[in-house]
Amino acid sequence: MKRHLFLWIEGALTAAGALLLLLFRLSRPFAEFFAARPGGAVRRALSFLTGWFPFSLFEIIVCSFVLYALFALVLCVILAVRRLKKRPLRRWMKRCALAVPVTLAIVLQLFALTLAPCYNRESCAVPMGLDTVSVTEEDVFCALETVSGVLGKSAPLLEKNEAGETVGKPLAAVKGDVKRAADAFAAAHPFLQAGGSEVKTFLSSPLMTYTHISGIYGFFTGEANVNVNYPHFIVTTTAAHESCHARGVAPENECNFLAAVMLMETSDPYLQYCGAAFVFDDLAAACRKIDRARTEAVLAKTDPAVFRDYAAYDRFFEPYRQNAASQIASGVNDGYLKSMGQAAGVASYSHVVRLLAAYFR
Numbered sequence: 001m002k003r004h005l006f007l008w009i010e011g012a013l014t015a016a017g018a019l020l021l022l023l024f025r026l027s028r029p030f031a032e033f034f035a036a037r038p039g040g041a042v043r044r045a046l047s048f049l050t051g052w053f054p055f056s057l058f059e060i061i062v063c064s065f066v067l068y069a070l071f072a073l074v075l076c077v078i079l080a081v082r083r084l085k086k087r088p089l090r091r092w093m094k095r096c097a098l099a100v101p102v103t104l105a106i107v108l109q110l111f112a113l114t115l116a117p118c119y120n121r122e123s124c125a126v127p128m129g130l131d132t133v134s135v136t137e138e139d140v141f142c143a144l145e146t147v148s149g150v151l152g153k154s155a156p157l158l159e160k161n162e163a164g165e166t167v168g169k170p171l172a173a174v175k176g177d178v179k180r181a182a183d184a185f186a187a188a189h190p191f192l193q194a195g196g197s198e199v200k201t202f203l204s205s206p207l208m209t210y211t212h213i214s215g216i217y218g219f220f221t222g223e224a225n226v227n228v229n230y231p232h233f234i235v236t237t238t239a240a241h242e243s244c245h246a247r248g249v250a251p252e253n254e255c256n257f258l259a260a261v262m263l264m265e266t267s268d269p270y271l272q273y274c275g276a277a278f279v280f281d282d283l284a285a286a287c288r289k290i291d292r293a294r295t296e297a298v299l300a301k302t303d304p305a306v307f308r309d310y311a312a313y314d315r316f317f318e319p320y321r322q323n324a325a326s327q328i329a330s331g332v333n334d335g336y337l338k339s340m341g342q343a344a345g346v347a348s349y350s351h352v353v354r355l356l357a358a359y360f361r
Contacts, residue, residue, distance in 0.1 A: 007102075010102055010105055010106075011105075013105070013109050014105040014108060014109060016109075016112075017108050017109040017111070017112035017113075018108070018112075020034070020112040020113075020116070020117075021112055021116055024116055024117045024119070024120045025120060025341075028120055028121070028122065031117040031118075031119075031120035031121055032117075032120075032121050032122060034117040035117035035118045035120075035121050035248055036191075036193075036248065038113065039113060039114055039115075039117050039118070039248070040193045040248060042110075042113045042114050043114050043193060043219075043222055043246065043248070044193065044195050044196070044222075045222070046114070046220070046221055046222025046223075047195070047196050047197045047222035047223070047246060048195075048197070048222075049222070050197070050221045050222055050223050051197030051198075051222075051223075055200065055203070056200040056201065056202060056203070056218070056221075056223055056225050057218075057221045057223060058200070058216070058218025058220070058221040058223045058225055059200075059202055059203060059204065059218075059225065061218075061220075061221065062218075063204070065103060068099070068100070069100050071096070072096050072097045072099065072100050075096050075097055076097050106220075107220055110219060110220040111219055111220070114219040114220070114222070115217070115219040115245070115250060116340075118245075118248050118249060118250035119250040119251065119340040119341055119342070120341065121191075121248070121249075121250070122191075123251070123254065124191065124249060124254045124257070124258060124355075125355060125358065127189065127190075127191040128189065128191075128359070130355065130358040130359055131358055132354040132355060132357075132358045135354050135357045135358055135361070136357075137290045137291075139357040139358070139360075139361045140283065140286055140287055140290065140353060140357045141287055141290070141291075141294065141295075141298075142357070142360055142361060143283055143353070143356045143357045143359070143360040143361075144280075144283040144284060144286075144287050144295070144298055145298055146360045147264075147276045147279060147280050147283055147356070147360075148276075148280065148298055148299075148301065148302045150264050150272055150273075150275075150276040151273060151276045151277065151280060151302055151303050151305075151306050152301070152302065152303045153269075153272070154269040154270070154272040154273040154276065155273055155303035155305040155306065156303065157269040158269060158270060158273055158305070160305065163308065163312070164304070164305060164308050165305070165308045165309050165312050166232075166233070166273065166305055166309055167232070168231075168232025168233065168235070168236070168270075169232070169236075169270055171201065171228060171235070174232075174235065174236050174239060175198040175199055175239065176198060177266075177268060177270075177271055178198075178199065178236065178239040178240050178243060178263075178271070179196070179197075179198045179199075179243070181240065181262050181263060181265075181266045181268075181271055182196065182240065182243040182244075182247065182262060183195075183196075184266070185258070185261075185262040185265065186247055191248070192244070192247040192248060192249065192258075193246070193247040193248040194247075196224075196243065196246050196247060197222075197223070197224075199215075199223075199224045199225065199226050199239040199242060199243065200223045200224065200225045200226070201225070201226055201228045202225055202226065202227050202228065205227045205228045205229035206229045208227050208229070209227060209229045209230065209320050210320055210323050210325040210326060211325045211326055211328075211329035212320065212326045212329060212330065213227060213329060214226070214227045214230050214234055214235075214238040215227060215238040215239070215241060215242040216242070217242050217245035217246055222246065223246075224239070224242035224243050224245065224246045225242065226238050226239050226242060230316075231309070231312060231313050231316055232274075233273070233274040233277050233278070233309060234278075234313065236263070236270075236271065236274040237259050237260070237263065237274050237275060237277075237278040240258075240259035240260075240262055240263055240275070241255045241256060241258075241259040242255075243259075244258045244259055244262075250340070251342060251348065252337065252342070252346075252348045252349045253348045253349060253350070253351040253352050253355065254355070256278070256279070256349060256350075256352045257279075257352045257355040257356060257359070259275065259278065260275045260276070260278050260279040260352070260356070261275065261356075261359060262275065263275025263276075263278075264276055273306075276306075277306050277309060277310075279352055279356060280302075280306060281310065282350050282352055282353060283353060283356060284298075284299060286353045330346055333345075333346055334346045
């Protein structure tokens with residue numbers, strides 16, 4: 001009886017979660033209110049509770065669930081093939097298998113309470129007063145030159161290795177610096193949620209690199225997680241990107257934009273460099289389509305350290321570039337983003353040029 005009551009309650013909560021997802025799609029004001037108020041409270045509570053753990057609780061839960069799901073699948077196969085007649089054993093196996101859909105239902109409920117409404121909020125351009133519609137080609141070049149200037153100011157102050165590539169800060173320092181940068185940026189832009197914990201690192205980072213995933217916001221634990229196997233400037237900007245997810249921004253292009261300007265607006269040369277290096281390549285690619293000769297002139301004046309870092313990144317990434325895991329992960333992420341209303345899917349990560357051009361005009 002108690003088990004049936006629990007399942008009825010779970011069913012009702014899941015239906016309520018599905019209804020919330022529908023309401024978020026139908027009403028932007030409701031999504032805006034929910035993301036900022038109830039959703040923000042849940043995100044802060046989860047972040048506070050899990051922030052005490054020095055490891056990623058999200059990573060442990062996901063890995064444990066995958067292993068358990070495989071175990072439950074084997075039990076279902078045994079149950080179907082052998083047709084076990086011992087009722088206690090059959091009942092135990094059914095309960096083990098039932099835990100999988102129940103867990104997925106709880107995840108759906110937490111998704112509806114935390115991250116889902118953030119996909120239907122106003123673009124960050126609105127509260128920041130940015131006009132992305134009237135962006136001109138000159139605005140794009142202005143953004144490229146501005147970011148090139150940030151690189152020229154910050155790169156000479158950074159430590160270099162024998163190859164002339166920049167050397168990153170210790171990971172512990174990066175975590176603290178990014179959190180302080182996010183706190184300061186959120187204080188100046190109230191649409192971002194205040195508070196939050198430092199980012200967590202994945203123990204499985206080397207394996208995760210094969211999926212091309214550099215970070216994940218674990219909405220059901222409130223943790224921003226980073227793959228630390230990537231080069232230092234990618235780790236730093238990913239930490240800022242995932243922190244934006246944790247503070248109530250869902251679209252990937254907006255998180256990339258906010259991460260870049262958040263870091264560039266600090267007084268720390270290292271964070272400034274990482275933020276600028278993060279978006280400089282996208283801006284240069286957009287400018288090449290407008291005027292290649294003018295773009296090359298800007299690149300010629302840009303500090304060469306950034307190009308050495310890009311080359312080092314390409315060498316690092318080559319062994320991971322082509323594999324089945326990355327194709328599967330990209331396909332899943334693309335489908336997920338499109339289901340959340342991001343029509344460009346995974347391509348939306350690079351759609352930062354208009355936001356940057358409007359910001360730096």
